[in-house]
Amino acid sequence: MHYFGIIINSIIKILISVISFWIEDSTPFHWIYDKLILIIGTMFPIEMFPKVLRPIIKCTPIYVVTYGPAKLLINFSFENFIQVFIAQIIYLVITIILTIILYEKGVKKLNVNGG
Incomplete structure (x- = not known):
């Protein structure tokens, strides 16, 4: 269960990093997310x-x-397990799809000159 949380957190951090295609520095967004x-x-x-x-x-x-x-x-119940598990699966799918979409749009926008 906590593995999905770690994966979702990592994907959200990647999603925040992908914002760097449009802004110069995504560090403030990472900071806000971490504090929340x-x-x-x-x-x-x-x-x-x-x-x-x-x-x-x-x-x-x-x-x-x-x-x-x-x-x-701390307080296991099967009802909470199902609720958290379904929510994690939904967030996992949503964050992966958003990350892929934003990454593809960002790569199209990216223009690298020189070396």
């Missing part, structure tokens, strides 16, 4: 957020990368 993962995914559990925000957070990659797998290790 740290704060929402590990330091503050979803239960600490208002009930209005909980469904929104569960729809983000933060839930499938860190919080969902960690919650399963």
